Amino acid sequence: MTQVLLERFLRYVSFDTQSDPSQCSIPSTDKQFRFSELLFTELNQLGFQQVELTEKGYLTAVVPATQPDLPCIGFIAHVDTAPDFSGANVKPQIIEDYQGQVIALGDTEVLCPKQFPSLKRYIGQSLITTDGTTLLGADNKAGIAEIITALHTLIEHPEIPHGEVKLCFTPDEEIGRGADHFDVEGFGADWAYTIDGGEIGELEYENFNAASAVVTVFGNNCHPGTAYEVMINAQTIACQFHAQMPLNDTPEHSKDYQGFFHLIGMEGVTEQAKLTYIIRDFDRDQFERRKEQLVEQVESFNRQLTGARIEINIQDSYFNMKEQVTPHMHIIDIAKQAMENQGVEPLIKPIRGGTDGARLSFMGLPCPNLFTGGHNFHGKHEYICIESMQKAVDVILEVVKLTATKNCKS
Incomplete structure (x- = not known):
């Protein structure tokens, strides 16, 4: 055989x-x-x-x-x-x-x-x-x-x-x-x-509970020569957003039953930038908490931003x-x-x-x-x-x- x-x-x-x-x-x-x-x-x-x-x-x-x-x-x-x-x-x-x-x-x-x-x-x-x-x-x-x-x-x-x-x-x-x-x-x-x-x-x-999250930052573009107190660079805000994510809660620092956030894509220009994450966790309650954590971080940024905003879209993939x-x-x-x-x-x-x-x-x-x-x-x-x-x-x-x-x- x-x-x-x-x-x-x-x-x-x-x-x-x-x-x-x-x-x-x-x-x-x-x-x-x-x-x-x-x-x-x-x-x-x-x-x-x-x-x-x-x-x-x-x-x-x-x-x-x-x-x-x-x-x-x-x-x-x-x-x-x-x-x-x-x-x-x-x-x-x-x-x-x-x-x-x-x-x-x-x-x-x-x-x-x-x-x-x-x-x-x-x-x-x-x-x-x-x-x-x-x-x-x-x-x-x-x-x-x-x-x-x-x-x-x-x-x-x-x-x-x-x-x-x-x-x-x-x-x-x-x-x-x-x-x-x-x-x-x-x-x-x-x-x-x-x-x-x-x-x-x-x-x-x-297997993991899994979801994807797209974080979109909306800024404001103008000519850089007249940008003083007018331009809001969405890419900069996106970088600041990711810098506040838990740095060790990532695939390269997790194993066995540990979950993670994983930034799988980032793109943008001054006017708009996008961060794409996948969310993984074996425990269903912790999985839901991870999604809430991302939403709360978006809301926190929005309370501090003037003239810019962040939106988030989360889609469950499998359980x-x-x-x-x-x-x-x-x-x-x-x-x-x-x-x-x-x-x-x-x-x-x-x-x-x-x-x-x-x-x-x-x-x-x-x-x-x-x-x-x-x-x-x-x-x-x-x-x-x-x-x-x-x-x-x-x-x-x-x-x-x-x-x-x-x-x-x-």
Whole structure:
């Protein structure tokens, strides 16, 4: 099975499927849809049933139940790769029997254990890396390859008892739109798992509460030669505003369950300036307090300003799936037991970000996240362990089998 999985993955990463946040179309790029069309054909050829590709780029398929009274579960991955770094013309390289050395990525880049200590965990195993000019695309084509490989095994072995098993491959997850047009009712699963995690053993059902905030400063421009007591430079006020933000409450100073404010963009001219923040926190009350803190700072500035003003617009992005998943902890117990049965130590930790599963959980589909085996997503140092990919396949199959033996409804 490992060779089939490897060939499938290498074929998938040859397709450029970057999403584009500047586009309003769904999917945001045609190349995502073209890749999904290829998967549509492949799923039909492999014997999946009810294979459907919507005009929005959502690809679904079914493995019919061998025992219809058992729960229906789903597995979800996304077809797009991140817009952070090039996903075109990916040239993966395979490092067999890795022995802890520095790995050359093309002529100018390296993958070094000193910079990435996680490499030391894979001595004696085989790695797939980039050539230093693109990302790899394991996020999330590894998840796609693992799901298809595992579920095709069910098709080939009808003696394995299971309920109906469904898959869905979504577009635009990397730009936060992956669940926008997901038909939860039509999907029909009692619960699902995104196969979108990182290193082997990851099992995640907590994520940030997330929001974005745009702070806009309105100043007053005039000719600089006659600016005395007339000009109000919006850029200067914006700088003063950010200088009053908590300096150590930022991503580079936070870890584990700590939240942050993150200035992700600033632009402007004398007349108008804009600061764009993202707000993150695991605790819902603290998350709300962070939003209030920004509003209060805007109000404080406005009380002091004359001839200028500041406006703020805050938009919630997603919430912590924990509050939706914990009432159904059997789905976590199944995943944990599946890993242990396959010799994988569960690594339960919070996602310092979000997944489609977070939004889907609030849409009525409890959906924790399982590992793919990859590291360093969204950049040229991305890599994945082939043995970890195979374990992901084994765990998916074990989840299906355990769901049949436990026979529990969400």
